[in-house]
Amino acid sequence: MITVGIQDNIRLIGAEKNEKGTLIVKAEQGGDGGGSLMDMLSSSSSATQENGQDYYFWPLQEDDRLDNETDKYKDALNKLKVFRAQLNHILENYMVSTNIKWDPLKGLGFTADTDLINALTDANKRQPTLDKIYDNYSTQFIAQLNAGISAKENQGKLFRMKLPRTSKDKHFSSIPKFAPFMEPMEVGKNISKLKWSRYELGFRKGDNENGPYSGLNLSDPTPVPGAAAKTKGGNEQEVKDVDELFGN
Amino acid sequence: MKKITFDFLAEMPLKEIDKSPVNVIGGKVPSPGADFRLFSDGSIYPSQERIDKDNLEFQKKESGLPEYGYDVFVSTDWSQFTSDVSFVCIAKASKHLGKVDLFGSAKYNKDGTPKSSVANQKTTAGNDLITYLEKVYCEAGEKLFDNRTFVDLKINYNSPVKETETKIYHLPKIIQKGKNAGQPTYERRESIQIFPLEIVETAASSSGSFKPEHKTDFKTEEKVEKTEVKSSAVPQEIASKLFS
Numbered sequence: 095m096i097t098v099g100i101q102d103n104i105r106l107i108g109a110e111k112n113e114k115g116t117l118i119v120k121a122e123q124g125g126d127g128g129g130s131l132m133d134m135l136s137s138s139s140s141a142t143q144e145n146g147q148d149y150y151f152w153p154l155q156e157d158d159r160l161d162n163e164t165d166k167y168k169d170a171l172n173k174l175k176v177f178r179a180q181l182n183h184i185l186e187n188y189m190v191s192t193n194i195k196w197d198p199l200k201g202l203g204f205t206a207d208t209d210l211i212n213a214l215t216d217a218n219k220r221q222p223t224l225d226k227i228y229d230n231y232s233t234q235f236i237a238q239l240n241a242g243i244s245a246k247e248n249q250g251k252l253f254r255m256k257l258p259r260t261s262k263d264k265h266f267s268s269i270p271k272f273a274p275f276m277e278p279m280e281v282g283k284n285i286s287k288l289k290w291s292r293y294e295l296g297f298r299k300g301d302n303e304n305g306p307y308s309g310l311n312l313s314d315p316t317p318v319p320g321a322a323a324k325t326k327g328g329n330e331q332e333v334k335d336v337d338e339l340f341g342n
Numbered sequence: 343m344k345k346i347t348f349d350f351l352a353e354m355p356l357k358e359i360d361k362s363p364v365n366v367i368g369g370k371v372p373s374p375g376a377d378f379r380l381f382s383d384g385s386i387y388p389s390q391e392r393i394d395k396d397n398l399e400f401q402k403k404e405s406g407l408p409e410y411g412y413d414v415f416v417s418t419d420w421s422q423f424t425s426d427v428s429f430v431c432i433a434k435a436s437k438h439l440g441k442v443d444l445f446g447s448a449k450y451n452k453d454g455t456p457k458s459s460v461a462n463q464k465t466t467a468g469n470d471l472i473t474y475l476e477k478v479y480c481e482a483g484e485k486l487f488d489n490r491t492f493v494d495l496k497i498n499y500n501s502p503v504k505e506t507e508t509k510i511y512h513l514p515k516i517i518q519k520g521k522n523a524g525q526p527t528y529e530r531r532e533s534i535q536i537f538p539l540e541i542v543e544t545a546a547s548s549s550g551s552f553k554p555e556h557k558t559d560f561k562t563e564e565k566v567e568k569t570e571v572k573s574s575a576v577p578q579e580i581a582s583k584l585f586s
Contacts, residue, residue: 190509190532247507281512282421285526 096123096147098259098267098315100288102279103252106184106243107146109236116153117232119184119239119269122146124252149269151177151232154224167215170224174198176271177228181235183273187253188242196234198227252279256288258312265317370462376494376542378444382487384469386444392497393460396434400448400456400463409437411445413531414539416474419514421528422506430474432497432539433513433531441515441529443467470516479541494542503536511536 096104103124110118123145154173160166178196185194202223204210213223242248256275257267269275274287281287296307370387372379380386388398401407413435418428435442444467449457458464475493476486486493511531517523 186510186530188508192532278510278512280422281528285421285514285528287527 096121096145096257096267098257098265099313100254100256100286100290101267102254102283104255104276105250105252106239108243109239111232111236115229115232117151117228117235119149119151120146121149121255147267149267151180151269154228156220156224163215163217166217166220167211170214170220173224174227177231179273180269180271181231184276185235185238185242187276187278188239188245188248188251194238196231198230198234200230202226253277254279254281254283254286254288256290258294259310259314262310263318265315267315372494373542376496378495379492380468380471380475380495381492382472382490384466384472385464386468386471387461387463388445390461398445398460400437400458400460402456403450403454405454410434411437411442413441413513413529413534414443414471414474415514416478419526421514422512428478430471430478430539431503431536433511433534433536435531435534439529439531441518443470443515475541496540496542498538498540501538503538505535509533 101123105122105124107120107122109120112118154170154177156166157169160169178198182191182194199210202209202213204213210223213219243251253276256270258270260266260268277286277288290313293309294312296309296311297303297305298307298309301307301309370379372387372389377389377392378386388396393399397408397410399409401409411434413431413433415431416428417423417431418426420431435446437446445460445463445465446467448460448463451457472486476484480486509532511534512528513531515527515529517525517527
């Protein structure tokens, strides 16, 4: 697996969809930056090999916690924007932006600019629309990324990537939602734009500037004892132990 | 009653307010053959030819018309550069991109029209460029503006830097504001052309001791009317090896 952190020498191998239609980007780490023995022992099923990792881009889900259609529409639109920007940022590491082409509304039958707004404000159409656009972006991203990776000028190209932990309980690395999280290795480390924000380091309002911070430190690669059991339906006592350990 | 006779006024010189370098010999217009005039206070002015050819003029906001400025940097500060030959690089960039070094921003009137032409805009955008020119072209302890108020600069279009295969560039920049001001960073550019920027020595600007000698072994000299080009151009053979 590829460890949480700002990692050098990451190579993207390709992208694909699994049987459920979820977008997966496959990566591996070159050089000596592979995971530790502990990482390997506690690795999830997403790890493809010793120094490789599958990164999942989960389908876009409408937020049921929001209680009115306008907010749900805004949330859905924002999710689409963030997803597109995330994919764009990856592709821009392989090609100039004018070569990146999207047709997110393909197959939706929309004929007017307002059709998308109407679909995302309609409770019955919102999730199917999100699913279709997610699928379009994923399909088009896979084609463009795989072509970019195999292009002569990009073969073997290595990147520096910012890879935060997945969650408090899962120490596996993930691809962040917000750019920049990827830059070519030819960019000197001294001018790298990949840095942890104070929020990502766990700083929250009211915390002392110098720490310790009360929020989740996304740069921390430390596995949580018992967390694997928790995420796979572990026993109740183990869950409580973990929660107490992290002050929940 | 005190009686004043005013005859002395005919002979008395008036004290003048110190003028900015812009108002001294030569004005803002670069010498024939030069592309820019750079003053010691960081103000810089393009030639009319550059304004026209590179669309440097500021346009009305949201007009959609093309408008460009320039990125400038030192070759050896650039992480994609594979040679140790140090020279000042310049590349045209849309003003709408981030961190464009020269002619990148203007002040606007309420109706969205620019307050001044790029040919007259008062700016200190050339300050970093002065640092770069001194770093590359001056000997230790030597200053670019020793006994002179301006220098003229020329883009060497004969020696373009070879383009990358991806046409993606990460150009070195300096953070200008905030707590990290002064620290190095970079900006992404696409499909640009990068050229050397060289100092042109003119009769008006060469009254002082400064001689634009270079740490490189550039030999080319070119006469442009009365303008002598002390060339800091990258030899073609070096340029052709870049990115190879």
